[in-house]
Amino acid sequence: MASQEKLFLRALKGETTERPPIWLMRQAGRYLPEYMETRAKSKNFLNFCYSPDLATEVTLQPLRRYGFDAAILFADILTIPDALGQKVEFIKGEGPKLEPIRNKEELSKLSIDGIHDHLAPVYETVSRLSKEIPETTALIGFAGAPWTNATYMVEGQGSKTYETIRLIAYQDPDFFQELINLLIEATTEYLSKQIQAGAEAVQLFDSWAGVLPEDQFERWVIEPNKEITSRLKDMHPGIPVIGFPRGAGELYKRFVIETGVDGVSIDQTVPLEWAAKELQPLCTVQGNLDNLCVVAGGQQMEEQVEKILKTMTNGPFIFNLGHGIVPQTPPENVARVVEMVQNFKK
Numbered sequence: 531m532a533s534q535e536k537l538f539l540r541a542l543k544g545e546t547t548e549r550p551p552i553w554l555m556r557q558a559g560r561y562l563p564e565y566m567e568t569r570a571k572s573k574n575f576l577n578f579c580y581s582p583d584l585a586t587e588v589t590l591q592p593l594r595r596y597g598f599d600a601a602i603l604f605a606d607i608l609t610i611p612d613a614l615g616q617k618v619e620f621i622k623g624e625g626p627k628l629e630p631i632r633n634k635e636e637l638s639k640l641s642i643d644g645i646h647d648h649l650a651p652v653y654e655t656v657s658r659l660s661k662e663i664p665e666t667t668a669l670i671g672f673a674g675a676p677w678t679n680a681t682y683m684v685e686g687q688g689s690k691t692y693e694t695i696r697l698i699a700y701q702d703p704d705f706f707q708e709l710i711n712l713l714i715e716a717t718t719e720y721l722s723k724q725i726q727a728g729a730e731a732v733q734l735f736d737s738w739a740g741v742l743p744e745d746q747f748e749r750w751v752i753e754p755n756k757e758i759t760s761r762l763k764d765m766h767p768g769i770p771v772i773g774f775p776r777g778a779g780e781l782y783k784r785f786v787i788e789t790g791v792d793g794v795s796i797d798q799t800v801p802l803e804w805a806a807k808e809l810q811p812l813c814t815v816q817g818n819l820d821n822l823c824v825v826a827g828g829q830q831m832e833e834q835v836e837k838i839l840k841t842m843t844n845g846p847f848i849f850n851l852g853h854g855i856v857p858q859t860p861p862e863n864v865a866r867v868v869e870m871v872q873n874f875k876k
Contacts, residue, residue: 535666536599536666536667536668536730537549537551537599537666537668538551538553538599538600538667538668538731538848539668539730539731539770541814541846541847541848542731542770542772542792542793542814542846542848543770543792543814543846544792544813544814544846545846546843546844546845546846546847547846547847548876549843549871549872549873549874549875549876550839550842550843550847550848550849550871550874551599551600551668551848551849552598552599552848552849552850552867552868552871552872553598553599553600553601553602553670553848553850554592554598554850554851554854554855554864554867555602555795555850555851555853555854555855556854556855556856557592557596557598557602557855557864558588558589558591558592558602558604559854559855559857560857561855561856561857561858561859561860561861561864562591562592562595562861563861564591564595565588565591568584568587568588568591569584569588571584572584574619574620575606575620576606576608576609576612576618576619576620579604579605579606579609579651579652580609580651580652581651582651582654582655582658585603585604585605585651585652585655586604586655586658586659586662588604589601589602589603589604589655589659589663590659590662590663593663593664593667595861595865596864596865596868597868597872598667598868599666599667599668600667600668600669600670600731600848601659601663601667601668601669601670602669602670602671602672602733603652603655603656603659603669603670603671603672603724603729604655605652605655605672607672607673607674607678607679607682607735607737608626608628608674608679608682609649609652609720610645610673610674610679610713610716610717610720611628611679611682611683612648613644613645613648613649613716613720614640614641614642614645614712614716615639615640615641616628616629616631616640616683617629624687625687625688626682626687626688627686627687628682628683628686628687629686630683630684630685630686630694631683631684631709632684632694632698633702633705634704634705634708637705637708637709637712640712642712642715642716642719645716645719645720646719646723649720649723652724653723653724653726653727654727656669656671656724656727656728656729657727657728659728660727660728660729661728668730668731669728669729669730669731670729670730670731670732670733670772671721671724671725671727671729671731671732671733672721672724672732672733672734672735673717673720673721673724673732673734673735674717674734674735674736674737675717675734675735675736675739675751675754675755675758675773675774675775676710676713676714676717676750676754676755676758677710677736677738677739677742677750677751677754678735678736678737678738678739679713679717680695680706680709680710680713680750681695681738683709684698684709691741692738692741696741696742696746699746699750706750710750710754713754714754714757714758717734717758718757718758718761718762718765721734721758721762722761722762722765722766725762725765725766725769729769730769731769731770731771731772731792731793732762732769732770732771732772733771733772733773733774733795734755734758734759734771734772734773734774734791735774735776736751736755736773736774736775736776737774737776737853738776738777739751739775739776739777739778740775740776740777740778740779740797741777744781747775747778747781748784751775751778751785752784752785752788752789755773755775755785755789755791756788756789756790758771759771759773759789759790759791760790763790770792770793771790771791771792771793772791772792772793772794772795772814772816773785773786773789773791773793773794773795774794774795775794776795776797776853777797777799779799779800782794782796782800782805782808782809783808783809783812786809786812786813787812791813792813792814793813793814793815793816793846793848794809794813794814794815794816795816795817795818795850796809796815796816796817796818796852797817797818797852797853798817798818798819798820798821798823798851798852798853799852800817800818800852802818802837802838802841802842803841805817805818805842806841806842806844806845810842810844810845810846810847811845813846814846814847814848815842815845815846815847815848816847816848816849816850817838817849817850817851817852818838818850818851818852819831819834819835819838819849819850819851819852819867820834820851820852821851821852821853821854821855821856821859822856824851824855824859824863824864824867825856825858825859825860825863827860827862827863827866831863831866831867832866832870835867835870835871836870839870839871839874843874843876849871
């Protein structure tokens with residue numbers, strides 16, 4: 531089947547489809563017993579991401595189980611800092627730990643040279659997936675957006691307040707702009723190679739966009755996403771780009787208008803009526819079931835799914851969560867969500 535006939539791509543290119551396509555962020559993950567079995571075969575998480583055999587297998591697992599309309603490459607956003615030469619480790623029970631980059635001298639140790647050699651296993655995974663996914667399923671490539679990758683690179687780990695990076699962005703904007711510029715370059719190159727390997731759409735995850743005030747949001751979220759989107763569209767006309775500035779609130783609208791993305795993923799705090807009125811006329815909207823609602827399941831989950839479907843399906847729409855599936859999610863609850871969306875009739 532030709533790619534333009536895939537339901538996900540039709541929706542992403544602005545069509546109001548007969549039913550919304552569905553895929554879920556982190557659909558390949560720890561909530562699936564088959565994922566845990568495969569994960570046990572690798573000594574650490576980065577090795578797991580860089581193993582085409584294992585990464586291909588876990589990307590395919592949720593497709594076999596649920597028949598999603600799109601597959602998303604299994605990797606991690608921190609492959610970019612790792613490929614640039616920053617020390618990145620995943621500590622069991624603690625998450626990622628990085629050697630912090632907080633000034634120009636430390637930044638000078640990073641280099642874009644050789645990132646494609648380092649990331650070649652990821653491109654191999656994309657290439658395999660493009661041949662192995664069902665012909666009606668679309669393949670999504672992805673990367674972390676510059677601000678979100680920078681938060682880990684500067685903080686050295688995840689954070690609740692992001693005080694270190696926010697302060698550095700104010701106090702040393704020249705250094706910080708250099709870091710962001712490096713990430714714009716690396717991210718564009720990375721996504722372009724994924725597209726060359728067979729990705730039919732790409733998503734930029736700006737998971738920590740919501741911690742910034744408007745002027746900083748403009749400089750460190752809108753501008754980098756706009757630059758990457760523009761470059762990708764020049765290099766790969768017709769390949770859609772989805773942005774996800776999680777937590778952006780009313781700034782979602784500015785983000786969509788100014789970046790030129792084809793689709794925007796919205797988190798669960800965004801009011802549906804507002805999204806339908808303010809965002810859907812501008813681009814395809816993707817979202818936004820609360821991931822904990824799927825953990826809870828039952829009538830409350832079904833009511834939320836119905837509400838999203840009724841509110842959002844008069845325009846271009848892709849059903850998804852407001853953030854990724856969490857490990858404690860019962861797989862049968864995911865099956866029920868998929869069933870409701872795939873059986874939906876207007």
